Amino acid sequence: MDEAALIRAAQSGDQDAFERLVRNYDQPVLRLAMNLLRSPEDAYDIYQEAFLRVYRNLDSFRFDCSFHTWLYRIVTNLCLDHLRKRKVRRTEPAVVETEDGVIDRMDTVAEERADGDPQRRLLSAELRGKIEEVLATMTSRERMVFEMRHYQGMRLRAIGEVLGTTEEAAKNCLFRATQKMRGALGEFL
Amino acid sequence: MTCEQARESLLLLNYGELTFEQEEALETHLGGCPECAAERERLERIEDLLAVGEAELPPGLLARCRRDLSVKIEEETRPLKRFSPRRLWRDWFVHPPVWVRPLGAALMVAVGFFGAQFVPEGRMPALAGGGVAAEPVMSRVRFVSNDDSGLVRVVMEETRQREFTGSMNDDRIRQALLAAASDPADPGLRVESMELLKNQGQQDDVKAALLNALRADTNSGVRLKALEGLKPYSREPEVRAVLAQVLLNDDNPGVRTQAIDLMIQSNEPEVAGILQELLRREENSYVRSRSQRALAEMKASVGTF
Numbered sequence: 305m306d307e308a309a310l311i312r313a314a315q316s317g318d319q320d321a322f323e324r325l326v327r328n329y330d331q332p333v334l335r336l337a338m339n340l341l342r343s344p345e346d347a348y349d350i351y352q353e354a355f356l357r358v359y360r361n362l363d364s365f366r367f368d369c370s371f372h373t374w375l376y377r378i379v380t381n382l383c384l385d386h387l388r389k390r391k392v393r394r395t396e397p398a399v400v401e402t403e404d405g406v407i408d409r410m411d412t413v414a415e416e417r418a419d420g421d422p423q424r425r426l427l428s429a430e431l432r433g434k435i436e437e438v439l440a441t442m443t444s445r446e447r448m449v450f451e452m453r454h455y456q457g458m459r460l461r462a463i464g465e466v467l468g469t470t471e472e473a474a475k476n477c478l479f480r481a482t483q484k485m486r487g488a489l490g491e492f493l
Numbered sequence: 494m495t496c497e498q499a500r501e502s503l504l505l506l507n508y509g510e511l512t513f514e515q516e517e518a519l520e521t522h523l524g525g526c527p528e529c530a531a532e533r534e535r536l537e538r539i540e541d542l543l544a545v546g547e548a549e550l551p552p553g554l555l556a557r558c559r560r561d562l563s564v565k566i567e568e569e570t571r572p573l574k575r576f577s578p579r580r581l582w583r584d585w586f587v588h589p590p591v592w593v594r595p596l597g598a599a600l601m602v603a604v605g606f607f608g609a610q611f612v613p614e615g616r617m618p619a620l621a622g623g624g625v626a627a628e629p630v631m632s633r634v635r636f637v638s639n640d641d642s643g644l645v646r647v648v649m650e651e652t653r654q655r656e657f658t659g660s661m662n663d664d665r666i667r668q669a670l671l672a673a674a675s676d677p678a679d680p681g682l683r684v685e686s687m688e689l690l691k692n693q694g695q696q697d698d699v700k701a702a703l704l705n706a707l708r709a710d711t712n713s714g715v716r717l718k719a720l721e722g723l724k725p726y727s728r729e730p731e732v733r734a735v736l737a738q739v740l741l742n743d744d745n746p747g748v749r750t751q752a753i754d755l756m757i758q759s760n761e762p763e764v765a766g767i768l769q770e771l772l773r774r775e776e777n778s779y780v781r782s783r784s785q786r787a788l789a790e791m792k793a794s795v796g797t798f
Contacts, residue, residue, distance in 0.1 A: 319566070320680055326562065327714040331747045332779060334555055338548045351558040352565065359566055428545050435546030453508060455547050457782030460510055475505070482504055489539050 311371055315362050322362070326355055329372070332456060333379050339451045340383045342436070350386065354379045369465065376458075376466040380448055387444040431492055438488045442481050449474050450481035494522040499529045503536055509781075544786060556688070559714075563681075634673035637685050645670070645689060661693055671702050680712035687715055691722030700726065704735050713745040720751045727755045737767050746777040753780070757787045765793035 305313070305321070307328070313321035330351065337350035357378050365374055439447055448467065452458045453474075458466075464474040494502075502519045505511050511519065523530045636648040644658045647669045659666040667690075673679075674686040687706060693699040700723075707719040716739075726732045733756070740752045749771075756764050768784045775781050788794070 319570075322566070323563070323681070323714070324712065326559075327712075327717070328745060328747065330559065331555060331717075331750075334558060335548075335550060338550055338554075342548055344551045344554050348554065348558055348561075352562055355562050356565060356569070359569065431542060431545050435543065439546075454543060457779040459778055460508075462778075475510075478508075479501070479504065485543070486536070486539055489542055492542055493535060493538050 307371060308367065311362070311365065311367075315365070322359065325371075326358075329375055330355065333375070336376075336379060336451060336456055337383060339455050340447065341386055346386060350379065350382050353382055373462065373465045376452075376462075377468070380452075380466055384444050384448065387447070431489075434488055434492070435485070438485050441484060446477050446481040446484075449477040450485070453478055494518050496522075496526060496529055499523065499526065500532060503529070503533055506533075507536055507540060541789060544790070633678075634669055634676060634682065634686075635679075637670060637673055637682065637689060639689055647673070661689070667693065667696070667699065671698060674702055674706060674715075680715060683710065683712060683715045684718055687718035687722065691718055694722050694726055704732065707739060708735050713743075713748055716743065716745070716748050717751060720748065720755060724755060724758075728759045728761075733759055733761065733763075737763075740767060740771055741774070746780050749775075749777070749780045750783050753783050753787055757791065765791055769793070 305324075307325075310321050310325050310328075314325050333354060334347055334351050337347035337354075338344065341347055341350065354375070358375060365371070439450075442450065445467070449463055452463045452466070453460065460474045460478065461471045464471040467474065499519055499522045502511060502515060506516060506519055523533060634647060634649050637645065639645045643660060645661060645663075645666050646656065646658050647666060648656055649669065657665065661667065670686045670690050673682050674690060676682055683706070687703070690699050690702065694703055703719040703722045706715050707723065710716050710719070720739075723732050723736075727736065736752050736756050740749055740756065743749050743752070753768070753771075756767065765788060768788050772781060772784050772788075775784065
């Protein structure tokens with residue numbers, strides 16, 4: 305079943321179709337929320353709220369834009385609201401509560417990215433801290449564009465559509481964000 | 494092209510946002526300008542560094558999100574009183590209201606008593622030890638779940654329903670879950686069964702089921718669960734072959750992305766070739782960027798020459 309057929313089936317009340325639609329997109333959505341908010345609980349809240357809104361408003365989706373754009377508009381608006389409310393960015397907790405117990409995030413990073421080498425692990429931790437710092441200096445919009453372009457691989461045009469702005473404006477935002485990142489990461493080169 | 498224009502274009506080059514002509518003009522400039530060429534290298538190194546900044550999803554978070562969303566949606570639909578045979582079965586037969594139970598028991602006795610009048614003598618099944626003589630033929634597993642103690646509960650739809658519990662080492666439980674994992678009528682049940690089976694990949698029949706689901710299940714949620722279960726076996730040739738197939742043919746970008754993550758774990762030389770082939774045909778920008786990043790981590794080129 306192609307996506308349009310899936311959406312129509314979900315609009316007519318087919319729960320399985322809705323579930324399949326969610327599963328097609330939910331992982332990148334959760335990842336985006338996690339990257340932007342740096343908190344598993346906040347990312348969880350965004351996930352729930354975004355897909356509940358999709359469920360409640362799916363009838364009003366008229367295929368004027370792609371489903372991806374429509375969904376990401378909902379998600380980015382929720383994240384922007386969250387970031388605005390938060391004002392001062394919280395730092396990512398060093399440990400996270402999971403169903404499997406408490407996990408130290410740095411352990412995961414070290415294991416997956418630095419082969420357990422203590423020196424590299426330290427460097428990774430420093431680098432992560434620096435990236436966090438720079439992200440905190442970005443405006444919500446710069447951060448949003450940077451995350452969507454860099455970590456989600458979205459085209460500037462699509463980002464513009466999601467944020468209700470032009471490709472040019474999204475490009476300028478990305479320039480500013482990248483300049484900040486470039487300046488701060490120079491010491492690691 | 495001036496150096497200032499080139500610096501602006503470099504960022505877009507990195508993100509694959511330049512047109513063919515713009516890219517040509519930039520390459521020409523870079524060929525004759527060592528400063529801008531050095532800036533390009535600098536940007537590429539920053540790009541590599543940024544991979545560390547991507548937040549990891551804590552294990553179990555996605556599963557928790559999905560499960561809780563299903564519950565909330567179920568609650569949303571409840572006031573609408575939509576007809577659902579599954580809910581009807583569950584609410585009135587699996588967990589009936591207390592006041593219905595004596596009525597149900599009386600009804601069953603009556604049905605048994607009057608029904609026996611129509612069975613010819615000599616065809617009655619022999620009862621042994623007061624139990625049921627013959628095991629009913631399983632027609633369909635309807636629901637599976639586990640609880641905190643690690644026990645698994647399976648509900649099968651038959652001429653009558655029965656329930657049994659046991660650990661994952663119990664052969665009956667495993668066989669029932671395998672049957673449920675391939676039930677074409679119920680993707681939700683397949684996802685739940687896969688969730689329970691995914692840590693049992695050391696058993697040959699379970700691994701075969703995970704591979705089959707990854708290759709052929711129509712539901713991407715089931716395929717993702719199968720991928721999770723195959724994670725420890727990504728170095729095995731049979732698993733790698735299916736991963737390559739999935740990477741190049743699966744229609745779901747999420748599944749393809751996960752397959753990349755698993756493939757690169759195996760560290761086999763053929764992985765670069767598969768990723769290059771994927772890049773040649775991939776249209777999804779996120780999957781493309783993930784493949785590019787994986788190739789960069791492997792220090793392989795993005796194209797074949």
